[in-house]
Amino acid sequence: MAGPPPHVNKHRLKPSYQLVVNNFLILVILPVISIVVLRKAAQLGPDELLSRFHGLRQVHLFLAVFLPFAMATHYLIRRPRSVYLVDYACCRPKSSCRVSLGSCTEKARLSPYIDDGSFRFLSRMIERSGLGEQTYLHSSMLYIPPRCSLSGSRDEAEQVIFAAVDDLFAKTGISPGAIDILVTNCSGFTATPTYTDMIVNKYKLRDDIRNVNMSGMGCSAGVISLDVAKNLLQAAPRGAHALVVSTEITSVINYTGKNRTMLLPAALFRMGAAAVLLSTSRSKQSRFRLKHVVRTITAAEDRAYQCASMMEDDEGKTGAQLSKDLLPVAGETLKANIAALGSIVLPPSEKLLFALSFIARKVLTRKIKLYVPDFHTAFDHFCIHTGGRGVLDAVQSSLCLSDENVEPSRMTLHRFGNTSSSSVWYELAYIEAKGRIRKGDRVWMAGFGSGFKCNSAVWECLKPASNITIGAPWADSIHQYPVNISK
Numbered sequence: 002m003a004g005p006p007p008h009v010n011k012h013r014l015k016p017s018y019q020l021v022v023n024n025f026l027i028l029v030i031l032p033v034i035s036i037v038v039l040r041k042a043a044q045l046g047p048d049e050l051l052s053r054f055h056g057l058r059q060v061h062l063f064l065a066v067f068l069p070f071a072m073a074t075h076y077l078i079r080r081p082r083s084v085y086l087v088d089y090a091c092c093r094p095k096s097s098c099r100v101s102l103g104s105c106t107e108k109a110r111l112s113p114y115i116d117d118g119s120f121r122f123l124s125r126m127i128e129r130s131g132l133g134e135q136t137y138l139h140s141s142m143l144y145i146p147p148r149c150s151l152s153g154s155r156d157e158a159e160q161v162i163f164a165a166v167d168d169l170f171a172k173t174g175i176s177p178g179a180i181d182i183l184v185t186n187c188s189g190f191t192a193t194p195t196y197t198d199m200i201v202n203k204y205k206l207r208d209d210i211r212n213v214n215m216s217g218m219g220c221s222a223g224v225i226s227l228d229v230a231k232n233l234l235q236a237a238p239r240g241a242h243a244l245v246v247s248t249e250i251t252s253v254i255n256y257t258g259k260n261r262t263m264l265l266p267a268a269l270f271r272m273g274a275a276a277v278l279l280s281t282s283r284s285k286q287s288r289f290r291l292k293h294v295v296r297t298i299t300a301a302e303d304r305a306y307q308c309a310s311m312m313e314d315d316e317g318k319t320g321a322q323l324s325k326d327l328l329p330v331a332g333e334t335l336k337a338n339i340a341a342l343g344s345i346v347l348p349p350s351e352k353l354l355f356a357l358s359f360i361a362r363k364v365l366t367r368k369i370k371l372y373v374p375d376f377h378t379a380f381d382h383f384c385i386h387t388g389g390r391g392v393l394d395a396v397q398s399s400l401c402l403s404d405e406n407v408e409p410s411r412m413t414l415h416r417f418g419n420t421s422s423s424s425v426w427y428e429l430a431y432i433e434a435k436g437r438i439r440k441g442d443r444v445w446m447a448g449f450g451s452g453f454k455c456n457s458a459v460w461e462c463l464k465p466a467s468n469i470t471i472g473a474p475w476a477d478s479i480h481q482y483p484v485n486i487s488k
Contacts, residue, residue: 082239084231086289086460087175087278090168091427091474092161094137094272101134102127104143105268111145114257115264122261126268131390131411131486135478136418137272138251149252154190157250161274162196163203166246169276170204172471173286175242177204182243184230186215186222186422188451189253189311189321200246211237219309219450220386223247223275223422224458228294230279240282248274249421253311256320263312263320269389273420273427289460292443293345296456297338305330309451330453331388332395338447338455339376339400346379346443346459373401380459381442383407384428386449387414396447412482417474422448425458427474431482433466434475440464 106124109115115123139160141153162185170177183206185196192199197212211233218225223245230243254266280287299305308324344352351374358372376383383406385396393414397407409428413420417427425446432438444460475482 081235082281083283084234084291085280085283085287085463086291087242087280087284087286088169088173088288089275089277089426089429090165090172090471091423091430092165092168092272092274093474093477094161094164098137098140098143098272099135100138100143102130102132103134108143108145109267113146114259116259119259119261119264123264123268126265129390130268130418131393131414132269132271132418133415133484135416139272142251142255146257147252147255149255154250154252155192157252157272158187158190158192158196158248159199159203161248161272162200162246162276165248165274165276166200166204166244168471169244169278173278175278177206179242180204180206180210180244181237181241182230182233183210183212183246184215184226184233184243185213185246185248186218186226187248187250188217188219188222188421190250191216196246196248200244217451218422219452219454220249220388220419220421220424221448221450221452221454221456223425224294224446224448224456225296225454226422227277227279227291227458228296228456231291231294234279234281237281240280243279245277245279246274247277247422247426249423253321256318258314258316258318258320260314260318260320260322262324263314263318263322265323266321269419271418271420273417273423275423275426277426283463288464288466289444289462291458292461293342293459294457295338295342295345296454297334297341298452298454299330299334299337300452300454305334305453308453328391328395331392331449331455332399334449334453334455335396335399335447338457342457342459343374343376343379347374347376348378351375351378373399376400376402376445377406379443380445382429382432382438382444383409384425384432384444384446385410386447387411387417387419387424387428388449389419390414392449408483411486412484415484415486416478416482422450424448430474431479434473434479436465438462438465 105127109120109123139153139157141148183197183200187196195214197214201210213229215222215226226245226247230245234241234243249270251270251272254270256263256267304326308326308330310322311319312322313319354372355374358369362369362371383402385393385407387410393407393410409431412431413424413427420427425448429444440462442462446458448456
C-alpha cells in the first residue's frame with residue numbers, strides 16, 4: 002500500500018522540529034552542561050570539592066551573590082516601562098449618514114464633474130471595491146454635487162471624534178481631568194485650531210496636558226500615534242494616561258476633475274474614528290500590553306514617495322492621487338517591515354528555516370524560493386489595514402494567510418469602508434465581537450500609508466472584552482457577518 006503524501010509527513014515532523022529548536026537551551030544546552038559538571042564533580046570527589054569550597058575567600062562569595070543581584074536590579078530600573086491598553090472605542094456614525102453602493106453610483110452618474118468615461122471607470126471601481134451597503138459618508142457628501150466646506154469638515158471631525166471619545170470615557174469611567182497626554186492624527190484635513198485643541202475645549206482637559214497633533218501621515222498614522230504616545234508615557238511619571246484619537250475626513254475625497262487615479266479614493270474612503278486609552282500602570286481594567294512597535298518608511302525612493310499624495314491635476318483641481326505603483330510599493334515596504342518585525346517576534350525555528358533557505362538561494366541557485374515564515378507561530382490574530390481588496394489580496398498571498406486570518410479586514414472593509422488610520426481598531430473590535438480573543442493571544446496591527454510607510458504594533462491580550470456594546474461599532478451588525486464577498 003502506498004504511503005502517505007510527503008506533505009503529511011512534513012506537517013507531522015514540523016511540531017517536533019519546532020519543539021526542539023525553540024527549546025534548544027532547555028533540551029540540549031542545559032543537559033550537556035549538567036552532564037559535564039556532574040562528571041567533573043565525580044572525578045574530584047566530595048573531599049576535594051569541600052576543600053576547594055572552604056578555600057574560597059569571602060570576597061569571592063560576596064561577588065558571586067552581589068553581582069548577579071546588582072545586574073538584575075540595574076536591568077529592572079533601566080528597562081522601558083510597559084505600556085498598557087486600558088480600552089478603546091470606535092465611532093459608528095449616525096444612520097442618516099449611511100450610503101449604499103447604488104446611491105454612490107447614482108451620485109457619480111448625476112455629478113456635473115464626471116464625464117461618461119470617468120463614470121464607467123468609477124462605477125467599476127465601486128462595484129469591485131469590496132464595500133457593502135451600509136458604509137458612511139458625511140451629510141455634506143450626500144448632495145449632488147457635494148457641498149464640501151471648511152465648516153462641513155469641522156462638523157464631520159466633531160461628530161466622529163466626540164462620539165468615539167464619549168464612548169471611551171463611558172467604557173473606562175476615567176475622568177477627562179486624568180488625561181496627561183493627548184495625541185491625534187488626521188491626514189487630509191488639518192484644522193485650525195487643531196484636533197487636540199478641539200478635544201481639550203470640548204472635555205475641558207488640563208492646561209498642562211502634553212498634546213501632539215499629526216497630519217499628512219497617511220493611513221498608517223494610527224500606529225505612529227501609538228508610538229508617539231508610548232514614548233511620551235515612558236517619559237512621564239508612572240501611572241500617567243494617554244488619549245490617542247485617529248480619524249480621517251471624507252471631504253478630502255471630493256475631487257471635481259477628470260484624472261481617474263484621483264477618482265479612486267471616492268470608491269474606498271468612508272467616515273470613522275477610534276479613541277484609545279493607554280497607561281503605564283497595569284490595572285484591573287488593562288486589556289492589552291503593547292509588546293512591540295516597528296516602523297518602516299521608504300520615502301527616500303521617488304517611486305514610493307509619489308505613489309500616494311494630495312496634489313492638483315492639470316486643471317488645478319485638488320484631490321488625492323493613488324498611482325499605479327501603489328500595490329508594488331506597498332508590497333516592498335511590507336517586506337521591509339516584516340523583516341524587522343520577524344527578527345523580534347518569530348521563534349528560532351522559523352528564523353532558522355528562513356536563514357537556511359536564504360543561504361541555499363545564495364550558494365546553490367536563485368531558483369530556490371525563500372522560505373516564507375509562518376507568522377501563525379508569532380500571532381494569533383491579524384488586523385491588516387483595509388486599504389482595499391487589492392492590498393488585502395496581496396498581503397494574504399505574500400504571507401500565506403488563511404481566509405479566516407484576513408476575515409476581520411475584509412469584513413471591516415465591507416461594513417465601514419476604508420476608515421484610514423482607525424481601520425485597525427474596527428478590525429480588533431470585529432475579532433472581539435466574534436468572541437475569538439483569549440488571554441495571552443497576540444495581535445498584529447499593520448497599517449500602510451503615504452510616504453510610503455508600513456507600521457506594525459503587536460499586542461498581548463491580558464483580559465478579553467467584558468462589554469462589547471458601548472463603543473462597539475459591530476453591536477448592530479455582527480450577527481450578519483461574515484458575508485460572502487465575490488472575487
